[in-house]
Amino acid sequence: xxxxxxxxxxxxxxxxxxxxxxxxxxxxxxxxxxxxxxxxxxxxxxxxxxxxxxxxxxxxxxxxxxxxxxxxxxxxxxxxxxxxxxxxxxxxxxxxxxxxxxxxxxxxxxxxxxxxxxxxxxxxxxxxxxxxx
Amino acid sequence: xxxxxxxxxxxxxxxxxxxxxxxxxxxxxxxxxxxxxxxxxxxxxxxxxxxxxxxxxxxxxxxxxxxxxxxxxx
Numbered sequence: 001x002x003x004x005x006x007x008x009x010x011x012x013x014x015x016x017x018x019x020x021x022x023x024x025x026x027x028x029x030x031x032x033x034x035x036x037x038x039x040x041x042x043x044x045x046x047x048x049x050x051x052x053x054x055x056x057x058x059x060x061x062x063x064x065x066x067x068x069x070x071x072x073x074x075x076x077x078x079x080x081x082x083x084x085x086x087x088x089x090x091x092x093x094x095x096x097x098x099x100x101x102x103x104x105x106x107x108x109x110x111x112x113x114x115x116x117x118x119x120x121x122x123x124x125x126x127x128x129x130x131x132x133x
Numbered sequence: 134x135x136x137x138x139x140x141x142x143x144x145x146x147x148x149x150x151x152x153x154x155x156x157x158x159x160x161x162x163x164x165x166x167x168x169x170x171x172x173x174x175x176x177x178x179x180x181x182x183x184x185x186x187x188x189x190x191x192x193x194x195x196x197x198x199x200x201x202x203x204x205x206x207x
Binding site: 025026027028029030031033034037038040041043044045047048050051054055060061064065067068071072075082 | 150151152153154155156157158159161162167168169174177178180181184185187188189190191192194195196
Protein backbone atom coordinates (compact mmCIF):
# COMPACT_ATOMS: atom_id res chain seq x y z
CA UNK A 1 0.00 0.00 0.00
CA UNK A 2 2.72 2.43 1.03
CA UNK A 3 4.72 1.41 -2.00
CA UNK A 4 1.74 2.10 -4.24
CA UNK A 5 1.27 5.54 -2.72
CA UNK A 6 4.95 6.33 -3.17
CA UNK A 7 4.72 5.36 -6.81
CA UNK A 8 1.60 7.47 -7.21
CA UNK A 9 3.28 10.54 -5.82
CA UNK A 10 6.41 9.90 -7.80
CA UNK A 11 4.25 9.88 -10.90
CA UNK A 12 2.58 13.13 -9.85
CA UNK A 13 5.94 14.71 -9.17
CA UNK A 14 7.15 13.70 -12.59
CA UNK A 15 4.04 15.08 -14.24
CA UNK A 16 4.57 18.41 -12.47
CA UNK A 17 8.23 18.40 -13.33
CA UNK A 18 7.69 17.63 -16.98
CA UNK A 19 4.94 20.23 -17.13
CA UNK A 20 7.04 22.87 -15.45
CA UNK A 21 10.36 22.30 -17.07
CA UNK A 22 10.76 24.03 -20.38
CA UNK A 23 14.49 23.61 -19.86
CA UNK A 24 14.23 19.89 -20.57
CA UNK A 25 14.64 20.61 -24.24
CA UNK A 26 11.10 21.44 -25.25
CA UNK A 27 10.91 23.92 -28.08
CA UNK A 28 9.88 27.38 -26.84
CA UNK A 29 6.65 28.84 -28.20
CA UNK A 30 7.25 31.57 -30.73
CA UNK A 31 3.69 32.44 -31.69
CA UNK A 32 0.43 32.93 -29.88
CA UNK A 33 -0.92 29.75 -31.41
CA UNK A 34 2.04 27.78 -30.06
CA UNK A 35 1.58 29.32 -26.60
CA UNK A 36 -2.04 28.29 -26.79
CA UNK A 37 -1.06 24.74 -27.75
CA UNK A 38 1.24 24.56 -24.73
CA UNK A 39 -1.57 25.89 -22.55
CA UNK A 40 -3.70 22.97 -23.72
CA UNK A 41 -0.95 20.59 -22.60
CA UNK A 42 -0.88 22.31 -19.21
CA UNK A 43 -4.62 21.73 -19.08
CA UNK A 44 -4.01 18.08 -19.95
CA UNK A 45 -1.41 17.81 -17.19
CA UNK A 46 -3.77 19.30 -14.58
CA UNK A 47 -6.43 16.75 -15.54
CA UNK A 48 -3.92 13.90 -15.37
CA UNK A 49 -2.53 15.07 -12.03
CA UNK A 50 -6.03 15.37 -10.62
CA UNK A 51 -6.85 11.86 -11.86
CA UNK A 52 -3.82 10.53 -10.01
CA UNK A 53 -4.86 12.51 -6.95
CA UNK A 54 -8.34 11.02 -7.00
CA UNK A 55 -7.06 7.50 -7.60
CA UNK A 56 -4.55 7.76 -4.77
CA UNK A 57 -7.08 9.15 -2.31
CA UNK A 58 -5.36 12.52 -2.00
CA UNK A 59 -8.46 14.10 -3.53
CA UNK A 60 -12.03 13.18 -2.67
CA UNK A 61 -14.51 12.53 -5.43
CA UNK A 62 -16.07 15.91 -4.69
CA UNK A 63 -12.71 17.63 -4.96
CA UNK A 64 -12.12 15.81 -8.20
CA UNK A 65 -15.44 17.08 -9.52
CA UNK A 66 -14.55 20.64 -8.53
CA UNK A 67 -11.22 20.37 -10.27
CA UNK A 68 -12.99 18.98 -13.32
CA UNK A 69 -15.44 21.89 -13.31
CA UNK A 70 -12.60 24.39 -13.02
CA UNK A 71 -10.68 22.63 -15.76
CA UNK A 72 -13.76 22.72 -17.98
CA UNK A 73 -13.97 26.48 -17.42
CA UNK A 74 -10.31 26.82 -18.34
CA UNK A 75 -10.90 24.70 -21.43
CA UNK A 76 -13.78 26.95 -22.45
CA UNK A 77 -11.46 29.96 -22.28
CA UNK A 78 -8.81 28.08 -24.26
CA UNK A 79 -11.34 27.10 -26.91
CA UNK A 80 -12.63 30.67 -27.09
CA UNK A 81 -9.07 31.96 -27.43
CA UNK A 82 -8.47 29.42 -30.19
CA UNK A 83 -11.61 30.51 -32.00
CA UNK A 84 -10.70 34.20 -31.98
CA UNK A 85 -6.90 34.18 -32.16
CA UNK A 86 -6.88 35.16 -35.85
CA UNK A 87 -9.56 37.81 -35.65
CA UNK A 88 -9.21 39.40 -32.22
CA UNK A 89 -5.76 38.86 -30.82
CA UNK A 90 -6.22 41.04 -27.76
CA UNK A 91 -9.35 39.21 -26.63
CA UNK A 92 -7.74 35.86 -27.34
CA UNK A 93 -4.74 36.86 -25.23
CA UNK A 94 -7.02 37.84 -22.39
CA UNK A 95 -8.79 34.50 -22.59
CA UNK A 96 -5.48 32.64 -22.60
CA UNK A 97 -4.39 34.61 -19.55
CA UNK A 98 -7.60 33.74 -17.73
CA UNK A 99 -7.24 30.08 -18.60
CA UNK A 100 -3.64 30.10 -17.41
CA UNK A 101 -4.66 31.67 -14.12
CA UNK A 102 -7.33 29.03 -13.54
CA UNK A 103 -4.94 26.21 -14.39
CA UNK A 104 -2.27 27.53 -12.05
CA UNK A 105 -4.76 27.70 -9.20
CA UNK A 106 -6.11 24.24 -9.92
CA UNK A 107 -2.63 22.75 -9.99
CA UNK A 108 -1.80 24.52 -6.72
CA UNK A 109 -4.92 23.05 -5.14
CA UNK A 110 -4.19 19.54 -6.36
CA UNK A 111 -0.56 19.78 -5.25
CA UNK A 112 -1.58 21.02 -1.82
CA UNK A 113 -3.88 18.03 -1.40
CA UNK A 114 -1.15 15.67 -2.50
CA UNK A 115 1.39 17.23 -0.14
CA UNK A 116 -1.11 16.97 2.67
CA UNK A 117 -1.32 13.26 1.98
CA UNK A 118 2.43 12.91 1.60
CA UNK A 119 4.53 15.89 2.76
CA UNK A 120 7.56 14.53 0.95
CA UNK A 121 5.84 14.60 -2.44
CA UNK A 122 7.30 17.05 -4.94
CA UNK A 123 4.47 18.70 -6.79
CA UNK A 124 5.07 22.28 -7.87
CA UNK A 125 2.54 24.48 -9.61
CA UNK A 126 3.67 24.48 -13.24
CA UNK A 127 4.51 27.58 -15.18
CA UNK A 128 3.23 27.00 -18.68
CA UNK A 129 6.05 25.81 -20.92
CA UNK A 130 6.83 28.42 -23.48
CA UNK A 131 3.85 30.53 -22.55
CA UNK A 132 6.00 33.14 -20.84
CA UNK A 133 8.80 33.20 -23.38
CA UNK B 134 -0.94 -3.95 -10.69
CA UNK B 135 -3.65 -2.42 -12.81
CA UNK B 136 -3.32 0.86 -10.95
CA UNK B 137 0.39 0.89 -11.65
CA UNK B 138 -0.36 0.53 -15.33
CA UNK B 139 -2.94 3.28 -15.15
CA UNK B 140 -0.45 5.59 -13.47
CA UNK B 141 2.18 4.80 -16.03
CA UNK B 142 -0.34 5.52 -18.75
CA UNK B 143 -1.29 8.85 -17.20
CA UNK B 144 2.33 9.85 -16.79
CA UNK B 145 3.13 8.86 -20.32
CA UNK B 146 0.17 10.79 -21.68
CA UNK B 147 1.18 14.01 -19.92
CA UNK B 148 4.77 13.82 -21.05
CA UNK B 149 3.63 12.78 -24.50
CA UNK B 150 1.24 15.68 -24.96
CA UNK B 151 3.96 18.19 -24.08
CA UNK B 152 6.55 16.59 -26.30
CA UNK B 153 4.00 16.40 -29.11
CA UNK B 154 3.55 20.17 -29.02
CA UNK B 155 7.30 20.63 -28.81
CA UNK B 156 7.65 18.41 -31.86
CA UNK B 157 4.99 20.34 -33.72
CA UNK B 158 6.79 23.61 -33.00
CA UNK B 159 10.06 22.15 -34.20
CA UNK B 160 8.41 20.87 -37.38
CA UNK B 161 6.80 24.23 -38.00
CA UNK B 162 10.19 25.90 -37.75
CA UNK B 163 11.75 23.40 -40.12
CA UNK B 164 8.94 23.84 -42.62
CA UNK B 165 8.92 27.59 -42.09
CA UNK B 166 5.25 27.49 -41.14
CA UNK B 167 3.53 29.92 -38.82
CA UNK B 168 0.24 28.07 -38.45
CA UNK B 169 -0.52 24.66 -37.03
CA UNK B 170 -2.45 22.31 -39.27
CA UNK B 171 -5.93 21.01 -38.35
CA UNK B 172 -4.44 17.55 -37.88
CA UNK B 173 -1.87 18.90 -35.41
CA UNK B 174 -4.62 20.59 -33.44
CA UNK B 175 -6.63 17.38 -33.53
CA UNK B 176 -3.76 15.58 -31.79
CA UNK B 177 -3.40 18.25 -29.09
CA UNK B 178 -7.13 18.36 -28.41
CA UNK B 179 -7.43 14.58 -28.55
CA UNK B 180 -4.82 14.21 -25.81
CA UNK B 181 -6.73 16.70 -23.69
CA UNK B 182 -10.04 14.95 -24.25
CA UNK B 183 -8.46 11.64 -23.21
CA UNK B 184 -7.13 13.22 -20.02
CA UNK B 185 -10.59 14.53 -19.21
CA UNK B 186 -12.06 11.08 -19.72
CA UNK B 187 -9.40 9.66 -17.37
CA UNK B 188 -10.37 12.11 -14.64
CA UNK B 189 -14.09 11.48 -15.13
CA UNK B 190 -13.49 7.75 -14.82
CA UNK B 191 -11.34 8.21 -11.71
CA UNK B 192 -14.04 10.34 -10.08
CA UNK B 193 -16.75 7.86 -10.97
CA UNK B 194 -14.74 4.98 -9.52
CA UNK B 195 -14.09 6.88 -6.32
CA UNK B 196 -17.67 8.02 -5.93
CA UNK B 197 -18.82 4.45 -6.43
CA UNK B 198 -16.68 3.31 -3.52
CA UNK B 199 -16.44 6.31 -1.19
CA UNK B 200 -15.43 4.26 1.83
CA UNK B 201 -12.64 2.50 0.03
CA UNK B 202 -10.02 5.24 0.42
CA UNK B 203 -7.44 2.70 1.44
CA UNK B 204 -8.41 -0.45 -0.45
CA UNK B 205 -9.47 -3.21 1.86
CA UNK B 206 -6.75 -5.70 2.64
CA UNK B 207 -7.34 -9.27 1.61
